[in-house]
Amino acid sequence: MKEKFEQLAIFGSYISKNYALDILKVLYTYQDVSASEAATRLGLHIKTVQEFLEAMYRSGVISREEVSEKKRPYFRYRLQSTRLKFDLDLEKLFEEDEELNISDIKIREHKNSLATFNRAKGNLFFSSVMLISGEGRERKEKRINLTNAQGVFLYNLPFPDGQFTTIRTIMINSGIGLDQLPEIIDIVQLLIRYHVIEKM
Secondary structure, rough: OHHHHHHHHHHHHHOOOOHHHHHHHHHOOOEEEEHHHHHHHHHOOOHHHHHHHHHHHHOOOOOEEEEEOOOOOOOEEEOOOOOOOOOHHHHHHHOOOHHHHHHHHHEEEEEOOOOOEEEEOOOOEEEEEEEEEEEHHHOOEEEEEEHHHHHHHHOOOOOOOOEEEEEHHHHHHOOOOOHHHHHHHHHHHHHHOOOOEEEE
């Protein structure tokens, strides 16, 4: 799925070019075409056309074949299909994300972190966390508003002198459903980068 996403990203960045439709029309009109032929036909620089054709090849839209005609080899391109269709299943993409496997690592609050947790008034969870980085004039503050699940999770995070505990265990002990695991991991990863959470 990640490979498919990368293909879609390449396609998206090039299909928005103002010359994209013209090059696709040439590909549609001719059975196959070289970069120089398309460039000559459209009055575009050959490098511009070459980059576009290679991007479409990497995204799976067109195929290419290396040929030699009494000169050095070059590629000829052709459309794979006259109908372009992309389907991206985000659920499968994120389920396959290797980072989700960190749910079994053990964590606790980092000693002497500069973060400030803001408690939701009258509730046993945090509503936001203020992250501080840099020193002196380079000091920066970043406020992160937390979801309810994230706020409850961080409220139950072991103290710096407490026992390291797995993310999954903290969630279960906090009454947080495992269906909310992605958002918990997202905030944990962020706080690890800011040295607010340490992992074993």
